Structure formats: C-alpha cells, structure tokens
Amino acid sequence: MGYKLELENISKVYGDGDSSIKVLDSVSLKVATGELVAIVGPSGSGKSTFLSIAGALLSPTEGRIIIADKEINKLSEKKLNKVRMENIGFIFQSANLIPYLTVKEQLLLISKLAGRQTREDEEKAAVLLKRLGLAHRADQYPEHLSGGEKQRVAIARAWMNNPEIILADEPTASLDSERGRMVVKMIAEEVKLSQKAAIMVTHDKRMLDLCDRVISIEDGQLTELAKEA
Numbered sequence: 001m002g003y004k005l006e007l008e009n010i011s012k013v014y015g016d017g018d019s020s021i022k023v024l025d026s027v028s029l030k031v032a033t034g035e036l037v038a039i040v041g042p043s044g045s046g047k048s049t050f051l052s053i054a055g056a057l058l059s060p061t062e063g064r065i066i067i068a069d070k071e072i073n074k075l076s077e078k079k080l081n082k083v084r085m086e087n088i089g090f091i092f093q094s095a096n097l098i099p100y101l102t103v104k105e106q107l108l109l110i111s112k113l114a115g116r117q118t119r120e121d122e123e124k125a126a127v128l129l130k131r132l133g134l135a136h137r138a139d140q141y142p143e144h145l146s147g148g149e150k151q152r153v154a155i156a157r158a159w160m161n162n163p164e165i166i167l168a169d170e171p172t173a174s175l176d177s178e179r180g181r182m183v184v185k186m187i188a189e190e191v192k193l194s195q196k197a198a199i200m201v202t203h204d205k206r207m208l209d210l211c212d213r214v215i216s217i218e219d220g221q222l223t224e225l226a227k228e229a
C-alpha cells in the first residue's frame with residue numbers, strides 16, 4: 001500500500017515550563033493513496049493543530065512529516081511554500097473565494113501563483129468545473145453562487161495544481177445536510193478518481209460513512225473508531 005502522507009510520533013507543545021500545554025502527544029498517522037480519513041473530537045482537542053501540521057502550516061515540537069516519500073521537517077520556509085503550493089490542496093470551512101474573480105479565474109489564480117499560465121491550465125480548469133457540475137458557472141462571480149456551488153469551486157481550486165494531498169477543515173459547516181453530504185461525496189470521489197490522499201476535520205457525524213476511516217483526537221492522542229454500518 002502506498003502512502004501519500006505520513007506523520008510519525010508528532011507532538012505539539014504550546015508555551016514553556018509549568019504553563020506549557022501539550023496538544024498532541026507522540027501521535028502517528030498514515031494516509032494511503034485514494035483514502036479519505038475523517039478527524040473528529042471535541043472543541044480544543046487539537047484537530048486544527050493536527051491539520052495545520054499535516055499541511056506544513058505549523059511545525060511540530062517533535063516528530064516527522066513525510067509527504068509523497070519526502071521528509072519536509074527541515075525544509076526552509078521557501079521550500080515549504082513550494083510544498084504547500086505543489087503538493088497540498090486546502091479546502092476551508094468558508095470557500096474563501098475572491099469576490100472580484102469569476103469562477104474560472106479563481107482556479108487560474110492558482111496557476112498564476114505557481115508561476116505559470118498555460119493553455120493546459122485553462123483546459124484543466126474547464127475539465128474540473130465540468131466534473132463538478134460548474135461549467136455553466138465559469139464566468140459567474142461568487143455573489144451569484146449558492147453556498148454549495150461556492151464549496152464546489154473550492155474543491156476544484158484545491159485540485160487545480162494536482163496536489164498529492166487534500167486537507168479539508170470543516171468543509172460542510174456552512175451548508176445544510178443535503179449540500180454538505182454532496183460536498184463530502186465529491187471530495188471522496190475525487191480522492192479515489194485522482195488517487196490522492198485526504199484528511200477532513202469535521203463535527204458532522206452524518207458525513208462519516210462517506211469516509212474510509214474515522215480518527216478521534218482527545219487528550220493529545222489518536223484513536224481509530226469503528227465505522228457505523
């Protein structure tokens with residue numbers, strides 16, 4: 001089994017001395033190609049910290065992070081930025097679309113930030129929008145989109161640079177149950193179709209059956225939960 005993301009013995013401590021707080025205590029997780037893993041746990045349990053470390057946005061106090069067989073712990077900030085741009089796609093609680101860019105331009109901005117803009121990028125954007133049922137919205141601005149459409153644009157944007165890993169932080173929080181389920185189903189299908197690996201932090205237990213595994217974070221530890229039938 002090939003792993004896109006490996007976190008080995010990750011610890012994260014905030015503060016020093018008696019006032020320090022250990023949010024993660026030597027936890028490990030491997031996410032395989034084509035796998036969507038859900039992370040659940042109470043507020044303040046370290047879910048966002050864990051996701052930020054997995055996405056190279058936050059450095060662990062201890063432990064190793066391996067993305068696509070490359071250890072990234074000791075990379076410079078410049079090289080970490082390159083890893084984030086090329087290897088990781090982020091989907092946030094809010095779609096975070098730029099109001100003055102059309103749907104198509106939202107996707108092409110990712111190519112521009114990566115230092116390129118080719119015909120191939122335009123074709124890829126068109127394919128992604130068609131796959132996610134947004135081709136007819138390509139020239140629309142965010143103000144004309146529904147909440148579900150905005151999140152679908154965010155999914156397409158996360159896939160634009162063909163990243164190895166997708167990290168989703170509460171992607172259904174602003175959606176009703178039907179639209180939320182549609183969004184998670186799309187993420188799961190895209191992960192398998194494109195052979196990526198994905199981690200989704202969520203409070204919504206109604207979405208867990210769409211995930212391959214469910215991991216709970218509590219008291220600094222990870223526990224794999226049995227999936228409900």
